[in-house]
Amino acid sequence: AKENGRNQYLLCSSDLKGEVNRQNQLTNFLYRALEKGELFIEYQPQVHLVSGKITGVESLLRWRHPELGLISPGIIIPLAEQTSLINPIGEWVLETACQQNKKWQDMGLKPILMAVNISASQFKNPHFISQVEGVLQKTGLKPEYLEVEITESMAILEFSEIIRKLNGLKSIGVSIAIDDFGTEYSSLGRLKMLPLDRLKMDKQFIDGIGCNHKDQAIANAIIQLGKSLGLSVVAEGVEDEDQIAFLKTSQCDLIQGYYYYKPLSALAIEEILKKETK
Numbered sequence: 001a002k003e004n005g006r007n008q009y010l011l012c013s014s015d016l017k018g019e020v021n022r023q024n025q026l027t028n029f030l031y032r033a034l035e036k037g038e039l040f041i042e043y044q045p046q047v048h049l050v051s052g053k054i055t056g057v058e059s060l061l062r063w064r065h066p067e068l069g070l071i072s073p074g075i076i077i078p079l080a081e082q083t084s085l086i087n088p089i090g091e092w093v094l095e096t097a098c099q100q101n102k103k104w105q106d107m108g109l110k111p112i113l114m115a116v117n118i119s120a121s122q123f124k125n126p127h128f129i130s131q132v133e134g135v136l137q138k139t140g141l142k143p144e145y146l147e148v149e150i151t152e153s154m155a156i157l158e159f160s161e162i163i164r165k166l167n168g169l170k171s172i173g174v175s176i177a178i179d180d181f182g183t184e185y186s187s188l189g190r191l192k193m194l195p196l197d198r199l200k201m202d203k204q205f206i207d208g209i210g211c212n213h214k215d216q217a218i219a220n221a222i223i224q225l226g227k228s229l230g231l232s233v234v235a236e237g238v239e240d241e242d243q244i245a246f247l248k249t250s251q252c253d254l255i256q257g258y259y260y261y262k263p264l265s266a267l268a269i270e271e272i273l274k275k276e277t278k
């Protein structure tokens with residue numbers, strides 16, 4: 001009865017009703033977007049701070065709707081998560097990104113890591129591990145060239161289940177990065193139990209470098225924490241020279257940010273890789 005009451009309230013409020021209709025319409029559009037080929041991926045390079053060379057790329061989902069224009073993943077992903085669309089979309093991203101990485105390798109370009117974002121509900125799917133295995137088999141990409149990025153939002157799952165799934169991924173040979181590190185509830189006691197390879201420090205700490213002493217102290221602490229746990233550390237959202245100088249002093253491993261490259265088309269990545277392939 002309580003549920004009904006709430007729904008009734010929703011339907012009576014014209015503002016909310018409008019909002020719900022807009023959401024429904026967008027969901028319908030998204031259903032068709034996959035079939036119509038309106039979704040695509042951009043790839044943002046991850047650069048080794050010392051050598052300045054690309055070691056990997058992160059795949060970032062894009063949607064160009066014929067009338068609405070470019071829709072950001074900040075809209076697409078939550079919408080997909082609310083419906084069952086997150087699974088087919090997540091699988092499409094995984095397969096397209098792996099296929100692309102294999103294609104670059106088949107062209108004789110230097111091999112790089114492909115990082116793919118995995119949302120909590122995608123991770124929760126009982127078939128997730130076999131989905132990843134299936135994609136690797138289908139595309140022929142070796143598991144060592146795939147990395148999955150998970151976030152602290154996985155904490156909605158039972159901890160033992162998280163460990164079990166991550167160990168499953170590790171046993172296939174796929175590497176694991178923890179994304180947006182430090183932004184949500186992070187338990188260091190739990191962090192040490194996760195089979196991680198990489199730690200991605202959120203842009204918010206990078207933004208504070210050179211202007212906010214506390215952010216700067218946290219940024220440095222995160223880098224040292226990651227390194228002492230044997231993880232490689234990626235700084236995200238690096239935009240200027242001062243940040244680079246600080247990150248060099250702190251001996252951060254990798255940089256992902258507009259300072260080097262924005263997210264790019266597969267063709268643009270190909271051109272960069274050609275220059276870096278001997």
Ligand code: C2E
Nearest residue numbers: 060061073074077093117118119237238239256257258263
């Ligand atoms: P994220 O995983 O933290 O990805 C990094 C975001 O920071 C990207 O935004 C990227 O374009 C942006 N970025 C990188 N360097 C800079 C910089 O120097 N300055 C600024 N201002 N921004 C920078 P984007 O592409 O809009 O993606 C937003 C979020 O959407 C991602 O955050 C990720 O959580 C989610 N997302 C994107 N693609 C996927 C996907 O295929 N699956 C899932 N589950 N989530 C995705």
Ligand code: CA
Nearest residue numbers: 058117149179
């Ligand atoms: Ca990410």
Ligand code: CA
Nearest residue numbers: 179180200236
């Ligand atoms: Ca991130």
Ligand code: CA
Nearest residue numbers: 179180202203
């Ligand atoms: Ca983020």
